[in-house]
Amino acid sequence: MINRIFCLIASICLVLLMFNGCSNSSENSENKRTSTDPYSSTVYAMDTVMELTVYGNEDILEKSEDLIYELESKFSVTDTESDIYNINHNSGGAVSPDTDELLKLALTLCERSEGALDISIYPVVQAWGFTSGENRIPSEAELEELLRLVDYRAVSVDENNNVTLAPGMEIDLGSVAKGYTGNRLVELLSENGVTNAVLNLGGNVHVIGSKPNGEAWKVAVTDPSGEGYAGMLKVVDKAVITSGGYERFFEQDGVRYHHIIDPTTGYPANNDFLSVTVIGSNGAVCDALSTALFVMGPDRATEFWKKSDDFEAIFITSEGISITEGLEGVFSPLGNYQNEKVTVLYRD
Ligand code: AMP
């Protein structure tokens, strides 16, 4: 619970950092509205606080909120009416076009990451209590048994949006749903003429265009220790998505157990990563890859980035910060990392 509250506070602070110096909609309500007026709304959905700030179009906020709730009602693992709940409790079934699209995309990323991302990890995530909040350490035997159910290759989706799961298998799109929702919001806003916006979906940030004054948006990257920010990134038209062990965890006998599970062991990914931030144009891809790279660990994640051309990344380990070459000149360390060397990774 305490770490949940910490996350909420951190995500609100992140927005404050980005909007430092902006006036809000109520302050502007007396004035003539211009395309540089920001309008904001806060939504609690997908188990997190979302802050939407849109310039020049207040009316679109309500439609954006409706879209978030609509997608949540399809992707939720706990809502008994959702597509995912239905297929998890019936070993498959028909899903909506939105779920079909996200599921197919997620499966390509499970494949691309060679199973570091595996949407069928859900029974294991449940065993650790990360869905109910009643955390516990499952026994080795229990994990071994549950891992038999984990294999994204046993999920199939046909051309009529019908999903089939192996018996006992359950899936969870939690690792990609917020990134996908961000993509859909960007699409909705762009179609409605919005050229400047910041969408902070619980620390997963999507920006449209630049600030109205033409400068790049500044997006803060959380310090995984929980003390403020590790850095700041200047971005235009991008998603900036972070996965970290600090986001959801419990401690027992002095050991921390977090919510990102290594599908090969059933235990929380245990490598040198404290957090991975992925930056790119497609939020769903960035969301999937931030989770997958966090599981892979620094060496495999670096090799994976070298073979890819659709994202940049910020890796924070106990050794410090590494950034991929495309971020040179746009990333600056902050706080505890301000005077530390930032290593730049090159493709050679
Ligand atoms: P994220 O915060 O995007 O990194 O996603 C983490 C969430 O995805 C967790 O809370 C789990 O519900 C789920 N998850 C954990 N490990 C994995 C994994 N290896 N592959 C896919 N989803 C995972």
Ligand code: MG
């Ligand atoms: Mg993710």
